Amino acid sequence: MKIYVVSGLGADFTVLEKIQFPQHHEVVFIDWLIPMQKEGFTDYVKRMAGKIDGSEPFYLLGYSFGGIIVQEIHKIKPARKVVILGSIKSDREKSRLIRTGQITRIPKILPLSLFNDKAANIYGVVRKLFDPKNPKLLQYFKVRDPYYLKWSVEKISDWKCEENPDVIQVLGDLDIVFPIKNSRPDHIIKGGTHLFPATKWKEVSEILGDVFK
Numbered sequence: 001m002k003i004y005v006v007s008g009l010g011a012d013f014t015v016l017e018k019i020q021f022p023q024h025h026e027v028v029f030i031d032w033l034i035p036m037q038k039e040g041f042t043d044y045v046k047r048m049a050g051k052i053d054g055s056e057p058f059y060l061l062g063y064s065f066g067g068i069i070v071q072e073i074h075k076i077k078p079a080r081k082v083v084i085l086g087s088i089k090s091d092r093e094k095s096r097l098i099r100t101g102q103i104t105r106i107p108k109i110l111p112l113s114l115f116n117d118k119a120a121n122i123y124g125v126v127r128k129l130f131d132p133k134n135p136k137l138l139q140y141f142k143v144r145d146p147y148y149l150k151w152s153v154e155k156i157s158d159w160k161c162e163e164n165p166d167v168i169q170v171l172g173d174l175d176i177v178f179p180i181k182n183s184r185p186d187h188i189i190k191g192g193t194h195l196f197p198a199t200k201w202k203e204v205s206e207i208l209g210d211v212f213k
Contacts, residue, residue, distance in 0.1 A: 002053070004028050004059075006067075006070050006205045008064030009065035011143070012031075013063070014027050018198060021205075021208060032034060033047055039073075052073065052077050057083045058080065059080055060073060061208075062085070064154055064194065065152055066087070067087020068084075071077070085204065086172060086175055090163040091161055092163070095176075095177065095179055098156060113180065171187075172184055172188075172194065173188055176194065
């Protein structure tokens with residue numbers, strides 16, 4: 001069976017490369033697409049789902065923003081199982097920072113130049129949130145198109161979803177982006193920051209081996 005995987009915001013699959021997936025399944029990575037001008041979230045999700053063969057059973061796995069994307073894909077192309085790493089099951093689990101952005105609409109008025117590749121301040125924020133002690137952080141942050149980054153921040157802020165109890169959630173207990181106190185995860189990675197798929201890959205591999213038997 002295929003496991004379709006979507007990585008985190010701005011991240012390629014380097015952040016997930018150490019994870020050992022069950023060998024009896026085929027892992028298919030879905031690359032981030034650059035949103036079209038004024039493209040709605042539903043239309044974008046449909047494009048992301050275009051790579052998925054819905055005529056046969058499959059699994060979905062998403063990390064961070066990818067976790068939100070796979071839950072939306074699941075609504076139009078139902079998977080046998082949906083697993084999210086370092087992500088949230090509903091808008092009720094958003095952090096205070098993300099909720100503030102949703103209420104104030106600040107992400108929509110932020111200038112596109114803030115997300116420019118040369119804007120060192122945005123990477124300073126990313127480093128502080130994700131894992132301030134990890135020197136390899138920016139190696140994972142590969143998709144740097146300014147419009148994509150701004151659009152994604154807006155969609156995370158605006159996202160609303162009722163919790164699906166069948167979604168399997170894995171969170172790190174030191175995650176600042178999606179604090180564990182706001183969720184009731186199925187699996188907890190001890191000492192895991194938001195980058196736990198890269199830093200705690202052995203624990204993640206063991207969990208996925210059990211989930212995707």
